[in-house]
Amino acid sequence: MKIAESVTFGGSGLDRAAHLRTQPEAVAALAERADARCFALWRGKILMHRDGAQGLVWLGMDHSLFAEAPEPFVFLGMDEAGPRFARDVSAFRPEGVDEEALKRFFDPNEYGVPGLPESQRFAEMRGAMMELTPRDAELAATGKAILEWHRSHRFCARCGAASEMINAGWQRSCASCGGQHFPRTDPVVIMLITHGNSVLLGRSPGWPEGMYSLLAGFVEPGETIEAAVRREVMEETQVQVGPVRYLASQPWAFPNSLMIGCHGLATSTEITLDPVELEHALWMTREEVADSFSGADKSVKPARAGSIAHFLLRNWLADRLD
Structure with a gap:
């Protein structure tokens, strides 16, 4: 099919820079760059522009929303605008959360963040994916998938001990038994x-x-x-x-x-x-x-x-x- 990769979340040509994942000093240096940005995932919802502007909300690496994040940033790759990361902020507590709606197939509720414009809100990617640019769609799909994997695989499948994120978020390691775990697709x-x-x-x-x-x-x-x-x-x-x-x-x-x-x-x-x-x-x-x-x-x-x-x-x- 000649237009196969034009499907939403299809290849946008992102440079994932996978060779850097095993170089923590290099990834840390990228995170400190002035053009480094990170998008936030909250309980499966992604922070997006909801005022007609396309794309994810890209925050600075030191934004206060990340202060209580339980695990480090995940390195997604190199965009033309700079290094791109993702982070789970599910510890954040928005006002008026509908817990029952969050359990459904699709939750239309959106939630804002204090200090950010009202138009920047956590929303279901399933309902807003057509509002993403091709590059942001690939970054969002990558970040959401790997962060959701980390949320559900915090313990070693071999011995049950707590594992830790390594390799810029692309692996989990168990210090107890030496088990190594990789994101599943x-x-x-x-x-x-x-x-x-x-x-x-x-x-x-x-x-x-x-x-x-x-x-x-x-x-x-x-x-x-x-x-x-x-x-x-x-x-x-x-x-x-x-x-x-x-x-x-x-x-x-x-x-x-x-x-x-x-x-x-x-x-x-x-x-x-x-x-x-x-x-x-x-x-x-x-x-x-x-x-x-x-x-x-x-x-x-x-x-x-x-x-x-x-x-x-x-x-x-x-x-x-x-």
């Missing part, structure tokens, strides 16, 4: 399954009302991408899939997946749902999907803009999969 296949002029869509329980997307599922150990596509579609709908080909991929930091977009040709069309995985599934013609995207059909809402599902469907409509 879970491969997930997401499938554009077509049969003639129609595409297979489904919705999971708990999704926003009326929203449908492509089927998706985790790749299992010892399984090829193609086999995972066929297995997931069969398990969820009993639809059989023949030829499968790769189209595009998308880092998906919710919390730490790599979405592997594939096109599969269905060899059957009868749907039998797995009610645990899907609330509903259906075949939609190209014309019906186009009406959904345009808003002419409001009964079926398309996958969220910025997601690889939206990207694949839009390019299927435009006949740009090759």
